[in-house]
Amino acid sequence: MTNNLTSCDSKLEFERDGVELARGLLPLVDVETIRDTFMQQVESDRLALAADDKLAQNDILSQYPRFMQPHRRRDLSAGLVARKTMVDARITQIVTRLIGAAHGAQSMFYFKPPTARGQAMHQDNYFLRSNPETCLAAWIAIDDCDGGNGALSVVPGSHRMEVVCPEESDASESFTRGLVRPPEGMTAVQTEMNAGDVLFFHGSLVHGSLPNTSLDRFRRSLIFHYVPTASKEISRWYLPMTDLSTGNDVFIGEAGGGGPCGESWEGGAH
Numbered sequence: 001m002t003n004n005l006t007s008c009d010s011k012l013e014f015e016r017d018g019v020e021l022a023r024g025l026l027p028l029v030d031v032e033t034i035r036d037t038f039m040q041q042v043e044s045d046r047l048a049l050a051a052d053d054k055l056a057q058n059d060i061l062s063q064y065p066r067f068m069q070p071h072r073r074r075d076l077s078a079g080l081v082a083r084k085t086m087v088d089a090r091i092t093q094i095v096t097r098l099i100g101a102a103h104g105a106q107s108m109f110y111f112k113p114p115t116a117r118g119q120a121m122h123q124d125n126y127f128l129r130s131n132p133e134t135c136l137a138a139w140i141a142i143d144d145c146d147g148g149n150g151a152l153s154v155v156p157g158s159h160r161m162e163v164v165c166p167e168e169s170d171a172s173e174s175f176t177r178g179l180v181r182p183p184e185g186m187t188a189v190q191t192e193m194n195a196g197d198v199l200f201f202h203g204s205l206v207h208g209s210l211p212n213t214s215l216d217r218f219r220r221s222l223i224f225h226y227v228p229t230a231s232k233e234i235s236r237w238y239l240p241m242t243d244l245s246t247g248n249d250v251f252i253g254e255a256g257g258g259g260p261c262g263e264s265w266e267g268g269a270h
């Protein structure tokens, strides 16, 4: 992916770029079900699945917190929708083509309403620590998104670099602390996606998003991380994983020791 992600004709080469865009993978009817189920959940109980409970009350993200691991909550409609989508063959067939047989390790839902901060550039496997194989993200656009409402930016080719220790991010732009700059000579590409498009990307790919500067457009996304069955260990926050055929829990070893930052590795879900 050397130019941009907006061209319908782009033949995105996962090996070269570390990213592949599947346009229109989920039909709007499915996307609307996901959107409405998560909106009902956040409006009825915003804390049931919230990850960040220390947000200031005047931070719009405290009204629309990111939901983490919803697929684990079989008692909630949002949990059932997340679980169903995680194992959806339209997605898992692409996962298998890109990384071979895999387990589901993580689900997340971002609401990202107007004015919400984004997430500074980072590499996912810094958090998951899947080893010896890295993870793969499937980022599902629930709304049409572009730079204006804080769509994702990716750095094609950056997946070839090691996972590195992040520096401090700008807290006025990012709700997460770590920042990984693009490797020298590489630049970030702003994605533009329509609801139902799915972006697959490698666990070392540098990516992130800027604030939603639109006045009235949410930028919702449902995100999964998959880990090859060949991986032997992962950070404990992602255990148990999910068997994509049976839905059963899967346990592998816990990644121990320090990450690329040694003891200052930020444990936990990203």
Ligand SMILES: O=C(O)CCC(=O)C(=O)O
Pocket: 110, 118, 119, 124, 137, 139, 150, 151, 152, 207, 208, 209, 221, 223
């Ligand atoms: O959607 C975003 O703004 C960031 C999501 C992300 O970086 C991720 O899923 O790893």
